[in-house]
Amino acid sequence: MRVLVLWCVDWPVVSAAGQVPDVDLATTSVAVLTANRVVACSASARFEGVRRGQRKREAQARCPGLVTLPRDLIAEVRAYEPVVATVEALAPGVEVVRPGLCAVRATGPARYFGGEEAAAARLAGTVLALGIECYAGVADGVFAATLAARYSHGGLQGGRPPGENRGGFQGGRPPGENRGGFQGGRPPGENTVIPSSRTAEFLASFPVDALDRPELTDLLRRLGIRTLGAFAALPAREVLARFGPDGALVHRLASGADDRPVAARRPPTDLTVRRELDPPVNRVDTAAFHAKAAAEELAADLAARGLACSSVDISVQDHDGEWLSRRWRHDSAMTAHDLADRARWQIESWLRGLPQDDDGYERPHGITVLRLEPVEAFPAGKFPTGLWGGPGEDDERARRAINRVHSLLGEDGVLVPVVAGGRGPGDAIQLIPWGDERSPNRPADRPWPGRLPSPSPAVVPRERTPAILLDSGGTAVTVDERAGMSAPPVTLTIDAGPSDAVQGWAGPWPVDERWWDLGAAWRGARLQVATDSGAWLLVFTDRWWVEATYE
Amino acid sequence: MTTAQVHALRTSLDLQERAEMTVGSAEASRVSSPELLRTLESTTGSDRTLPVLDELRGLLPNGLRRGSALVVEGPLSLAFAVLAGASAAGRWAAVVGVPEAGVAAAAELGADLDRLVLVPQPGDDWATVVAALADAIDVILVRPPGRVGGATARRLTARARQRGAALLSLSDWEGAELRLTPVGQRWYGLGAGWGRLRARLLTVRVHGRGVAAVEREHTIWLPGPASETGAAEPGVGDSSDVLPPSEPDQPSTTLPAATLRAV
Numbered sequence: 001m002r003v004l005v006l007w008c009v010d011w012p013v014v015s016a017a018g019q020v021p022d023v024d025l026a027t028t029s030v031a032v033l034t035a036n037r038v039v040a041c042s043a044s045a046r047f048e049g050v051r052r053g054q055r056k057r058e059a060q061a062r063c064p065g066l067v068t069l070p071r072d073l074i075a076e077v078r079a080y081e082p083v084v085a086t087v088e089a090l091a092p093g094v095e096v097v098r099p100g101l102c103a104v105r106a107t108g109p110a111r112y113f114g115g116e117e118a119a120a121a122r123l124a125g126t127v128l129a130l131g132i133e134c135y136a137g138v139a140d141g142v143f144a145a146t147l148a149a150r151y152s153h154g155g156l157q158g159g160r161p162p163g164e165n166r167g168g169f170q171g172g173r174p175p176g177e178n179r180g181g182f183q184g185g186r187p188p189g190e191n192t193v194i195p196s197s198r199t200a201e202f203l204a205s206f207p208v209d210a211l212d213r214p215e216l217t218d219l220l221r222r223l224g225i226r227t228l229g230a231f232a233a234l235p236a237r238e239v240l241a242r243f244g245p246d247g248a249l250v251h252r253l254a255s256g257a258d259d260r261p262v263a264a265r266r267p268p269t270d271l272t273v274r275r276e277l278d279p280p281v282n283r284v285d286t287a288a289f290h291a292k293a294a295a296e297e298l299a300a301d302l303a304a305r306g307l308a309c310s311s312v313d314i315s316v317q318d319h320d321g322e323w324l325s326r327r328w329r330h331d332s333a334m335t336a337h338d339l340a341d342r343a344r345w346q347i348e349s350w351l352r353g354l355p356q357d358d359d360g361y362e363r364p365h366g367i368t369v370l371r372l373e374p375v376e377a378f379p380a381g382k383f384p385t386g387l388w389g390g391p392g393e394d395d396e397r398a399r400r401a402i403n404r405v406h407s408l409l410g411e412d413g414v415l416v417p418v419v420a421g422g423r424g425p426g427d428a429i430q431l432i433p434w435g436d437e438r439s440p441n442r443p444a445d446r447p448w449p450g451r452l453p454s455p456s457p458a459v460v461p462r463e464r465t466p467a468i469l470l471d472s473g474g475t476a477v478t479v480d481e482r483a484g485m486s487a488p489p490v491t492l493t494i495d496a497g498p499s500d501a502v503q504g505w506a507g508p509w510p511v512d513e514r515w516w517d518l519g520a521a522w523r524g525a526r527l528q529v530a531t532d533s534g535a536w537l538l539v540f541t542d543r544w545w546v547e548a549t550y551e
Numbered sequence: 552m553t554t555a556q557v558h559a560l561r562t563s564l565d566l567q568e569r570a571e572m573t574v575g576s577a578e579a580s581r582v583s584s585p586e587l588l589r590t591l592e593s594t595t596g597s598d599r600t601l602p603v604l605d606e607l608r609g610l611l612p613n614g615l616r617r618g619s620a621l622v623v624e625g626p627l628s629l630a631f632a633v634l635a636g637a638s639a640a641g642r643w644a645a646v647v648g649v650p651e652a653g654v655a656a657a658a659e660l661g662a663d664l665d666r667l668v669l670v671p672q673p674g675d676d677w678a679t680v681v682a683a684l685a686d687a688i689d690v691i692l693v694r695p696p697g698r699v700g701g702a703t704a705r706r707l708t709a710r711a712r713q714r715g716a717a718l719l720s721l722s723d724w725e726g727a728e729l730r731l732t733p734v735g736q737r738w739y740g741l742g743a744g745w746g747r748l749r750a751r752l753l754t755v756r757v758h759g760r761g762v763a764a765v766e767r768e769h770t771i772w773l774p775g776p777a778s779e780t781g782a783a784e785p786g787v788g789d790s791s792d793v794l795p796p797s798e799p800d801q802p803s804t805t806l807p808a809a810t811l812r813a814v
Contacts, residue, residue, distance in 0.1 A: 395666075397687035398643040402668055404683045408676060415669045417654045428655040431669060453747050455774040456655035458628035488743060504741030506748075528748050530738040535748055548653060550738065550748055551626035 002106035002116070002196070003142050006087060006123055007149035008080075009133040011100025012040035015076040016069040029063050034071045035439060056445070070439070073099065078349035083134075084326065086126055091119075095311060095329035099345075103142045103329060110138075120191040139194040142329065143253045144203060147210060148192040151202075200256035204229025211250050216243065228254040271305075272373040273298045280319055280366030284348050289411050290370055291343035292435055296403055298372045299336035308333030309374035314346045317369035324350055327375060337399060340435070343372060406434050419444045423451050423511060425537055425548035426460040450509060452526070457537055457548035464545035467538055468493040469502075469529070479525040479540045483510035492529055492536070494546055500531035508540065601689060601717055603636035604661065609769045610731065610757055615690070618712030619728040620704070621719050626733055628656055629755065630719050632773055634690050635660035637717070638667060642689035647680055648673050649694050649721070659774070678703055685716040692719040700725040729759035734768060739776065750776035 008014065012032040017023045023030060029045035031038045038059050041050045048063035060066050076099035084102055088094045091109040096102050109119035120136035127134035137148025194202045206228045208217045225231050232255040240248040273294045281287045302309055310333055315325035328342045347370065406414045412433050420430035420440035428451075430440040469477040471487035478486045485508055493499045508525030515521050524541045528550075535550035600614035615621070615637060623630040627649070638644045639661035646652050650671035658664055668688075673680040677695060684691055685707070699707075704725040711718050720727065734756050740749030753773045758766040 394643065394687070398666070399687075401684055401687035404686075405670060405680050408679065408683070409670065409673065413670060413672070415671065417658070417664045417667060417669065419658070419664065425653065425655075429653075429658065429664075431654070431671075434668065454655075454659050455748065456653055456659055458626065458631060458653045458656040459651050460653040461651040485744075504738075504746070505744060506741050506746050507744070528741060530741045530748065532737075534736065535738045535741075535751075550751070551628055 002110070002138060002140060003103050003145040004091075004106040004109060004116070004120060004123065004136060004138045005097075005101065005103045005142060005145035005149045006083075006127060007135050007137065007146065007153070008083065008100040008127065009135070009153055010040055010042055011080070012071055012076055013042045013069075014132065015079040015099070016072065017042075018079060019072070019075060020067075020069065023067055023069075028067050029065055030067045030069060031059055031063075032069050032071045034437075036443070036445060039071055073345055073437075074348045074352065076100065077345045078352055081326075081349065083127055083130065083132060086130060087123055090123060090126060093327070095327045097142060097146070097329050101146065103145065106138050116193050117191070120193060124191055136191040137194070138192070139202070140196050140199045140256060141253070144194060144199050144256060147203065147206060148194050152190050152192040200229075200232065203254060203256050204232065208254075211253065213246075213250060216247065216250060232256070271298070271301050271307075271377070272371060273301070275370045277366070277368055277370060280368045281370075282351070282366030284351055285411060287347050287351055287367065287370075288344045288435075291347045292340040292403075293407055294370055294372050295340035295343045296336055296407065298374065299334075299339055302374065302377065307374075307377040309377045310334060311375040312339060312342070313371075313373040313375055314343050315369075315371040315373070316347060316350060316367040317371075318367055333378075335396065336403065337396075339372070343370075344435075402434060421446050421448050423448050423513065425452055425457050428452075428456060450511065452537070455550070457550045459549040459551045461546075461548070464539070464547055465495045467495070467536075467544040467546050469527075469538065469544050470499075477544075479508050483508050483525050489527075489529065492531055494536070500533055503530050503532060505529045511539070601637035601642060602640045604632055604639075606771050606773060606775065607632055607636065609771060610755060611729070615717050616728065617689070617715040617717055618708075619717055620708050620711065620724045620726065621717065622724050622727045622730040623719055623721060624730065624732045625721075626736070626753070627652065627721070628660070628773060629731060629733070629753065630692050630721060631657040631662065632660050633719055634692050635662040637690045638662040642666065643668075643687065644690040645670065645684045645688045645692070647684070647691060647693040648677050648696075649692065678707060681707055681718070682710050685710045685714045685718075687714075688716060690717050690719065692721070694721040695724075696722075698723040698725075727759070729757065732756045732758070750774055 013025065013030050016032045017025050017028075017030050025042050025044075029042055029048060029050070031041040031045050031050055033039065033056055036056050038050060038052055038054045038056070040052065041059070045059070045063050045066055048066075050059045050063050050066065054062075056068060060068070080096070080099045080102075084094055084096060087102060087104065091104045093108075094102050094104050104123075106116055106119065109123065110116045113119040113122050116138045120138050124134050124136040135149045135152040137145045137150070137152055139145040139148045204227060207226060208220045208228060208231055210228060211217055220226075220231060225234075231251065234251065236248065236251060236255075239251040243251075275290055275294050277290060281290060298309075298312075311327060311329045312334065313325055313327050315323055317323050326346055328346070330338055334342075347367070351367070402414055414434035415431040416434055416438065417429045417431055418438045418440045420427060421442040421444040422428060427442065428444075430442070432438055432440075469489045470491045470493075471477050472490045473487070475487065477489045480486070489502045489505055491499045492502055505527055507527035509527075510523075510525050512523045513521065515523075522541065524539050526547070527538045527540065527544075529536050529538055530550075536546050537548040537550070538544050539547045600616050603611050603614050611633070615633060621633070623633065631652075634644050634646075635657055638657075641663065643666045644662065645668050646654075646657075647670045649669075652669065652671075654662075654664070654667070654669070657667070668684075670680055670684075677693065681691055681693055691711075699720065699722060707718065708726060710716075718724070732755065734754040736751055736753045738748055738751045740746050750772055751774065752770055754768060754770045756766060756768050758764070
């Protein structure tokens with residue numbers, strides 16, 4: 001099937017920079033980070049040597065003026081909505097692959113605008129008119145068309161090993177390229193149209209990284225298979241036997257075969273998951289919870305029928321009865337996780353767009369119905385993924401089990417730990433609700449002077465327990481303003497328990513946190529104390545408390 | 552042979568076995584496949600038992616058996632250490648009903664935070680939560696509200712056995728394979744106003760059923776004196792091997808200045 005793909009260059013960067021008032025991509029180098037790693041960067045940053053996957057420091061070392069911004073997927077989806085709406089006005093049936101990349105069947109627009117080149121130029125030109133750098137690619141299938149669009153931009157940067165030829169044709173550009181009416185001041189020959197007969201040839205010289213499956217490409221590399229052409233040259237039977245169904249799918253992609261699964265069909269309508277939300281949902285976290293639950297239900301229904309889906313319509317009805325709908329597509333079967341992510345991104349981005357009250361949190365209107373409808377389903381492989389022993393299977397199974405517990409206990413019932421920064425005993429790890437982005441509020445890569453030394457206490461209660469620390473004369477030990485102790489401690493009594501003789505102690509280590517914030521500021525001193533029965537971390541504010549136990 | 556390869560072989564053997572059973576032929580090879588598999592597993596230790604940290608070899612000489620329930624009466628860091636061995640080997644772990652868990656301590660023992668989930672307040676649903684997690688999580692550390700006996704213990708243990716999960720309970724558990732009870736502990740590293748907690752000698756009594764019916768006592772370093780992260784020197788297992796540090800360490804310069812001033 002002929003597919004036209006529109007690719008907005010460096011969308012995460014464009015979207016993130018749009019949120020910050022005084023960042024101009026023309027003059028500033030910008031990188032977008034997730035979990036301290038670069039996920040996208042602007043052209044100028046790339047020119048300085050910033051690459052995907054680099055650590056923040058590494059990127060800053062190469063490009064000293066680099067402005068780093070956190071990734072906000074919801075904002076990306078939200079900023080992309082007008083782009084999709086613009087394209088949809090010209091060509092119906094737009095499918096979002098990810099924010100910044102959408103696909104549409106090429107046949108209709110090609111007939112209407114008089115050829116695929118004209119259609120590509122027209123659609124790309126429309127997006128360009130919004131002030132967004134955008135390239136079109138037309139080929140057989142979304143995969144090849146995406147590569148064609150990125151090839152239009154000038155090869156694939158990032159992830160390309162040095163010394164390899166730039167992708168695409170060595171002997172000049174394909175014939176018959178994009179001679180349509182150009183708009184927005186585009187020089188001719190910028191959009192790439194790959195004829196059906198030449199798709200395989202076009203793909204052959206790209207490195208295997210283009211498949212965007214890190215584990216598989218790593219393995220292929222070690223097997224000496226470096227380009228899509230070399231991979232495609234392997235017999236399909238052997239690929240299926242060695243790499244399983246996903247490997248076979250990827251092999252079809254590399255061979256330039258249409259990536260739409262052969263037996264795709266419109267699934268029976270009873271698979272649609274519909275959730276009435278009463279009262280209407282206007283909070284982002286509640287909406288995310290419903291989106292995840294609905295996605296889980298859809299995935300379970302599909303799995304029960306032995307189906308998988310690669311394209312889904314996500315719709316909501318707002319308070320006024322108006323429907324909003326967007327179609328999302330994936331290059332292979334969507335897992336429950338994929339479905340949930342997309343539903344959450346889309347619904348959160350719509351919710352952010354609803355009118356807000358003054359406090360910016362509660363919205364007067366909400367959504368009343370949430371609907372997920374699989375557009376295209378195909379028989380899932382006879383064997384579930386991971387038959388070939390990859391660790392992915394265990395992870396997916398674990399994720400499913402955790403999702404069940406999550407739906408049983410609600411949003412904050414299941415937590416995952418991430419490494420964070422801070423001085424207190426409970427600060428080194430931050431607990432984040434399952435399914436939320438794993439980024440800590442307090443980054444661990446800052447200096448935290450006065451941080452507790454390891455080993456860390458195993459027991460960090462949420463409530464402090466009062467403790468009494470006495471000196472040899474039976475007087476309470478105190479800590480003064482300058483972190484000096486009134487006398488060496490001799491006995492420790494915790495919460496009206498028995499008194500123990502202090503065997504050793506260290507500190508006090510003064511704490512003066514958040515002095516700039518009257519509400520959260522506190523001063524005190526920490527003390528490690530050991531007795532015959534254990535060791536504790538005490539903290540002195542106006543009296544002694546047990547903050548944690550070295551159990 | 553890597554774990555992944557064994558896993559792949561196991562899956563293919565399972566399939567083969569199933570196919571043969573439906574066909575009803577090839578009696579001989581049906582016997583040999585599981586045997587071959589068992590040999591492979593015992594050599595790699597991959598499927599019947601979960602790995603444990605070197606420090607715990609004395610306590611759990613056979614590793615952590617899948618499908619078993621283990622009672623850890625304390626301290627929590629010992630339960631973390633048992634969990635950390637499997638977690639460090641890439642297995643999934645869960646902590647249920649322990650809101651005060653100091654996850655940093657578990658991480659220092661080697662637990663992989665990417666494969667760790669916490670259910671701090673399961674409430675009355677704790678058994679349902681454990682049963683659901685046992686489907687796919689390899690080690691589940693749980694604090695039931697009280698002693699677990701009768702039908703609940705049997706049901707959860709059966710579930711764990713069927714799914715190959717190991718249960719670590721902080722409360723008493725009827726039919727538990729092994730019980731770890733702390734007998735004594737001593738911390739090292741603190742002076743009179745200087746130093747910091749560095750290492751601990753922990754004496755644990757091990758008693759259980761079957762081969763473990765004879766009570767043993769072991770003294771281990773947890774965390775060990777060798778490194779910051781609690782990975783103690785290998786070979787420390789019996790109290791006879793262990794010599795306490797002769798001199799506590801000098802105050803560390805990384806501590807705040809008040810450490811030195813307060814004496």
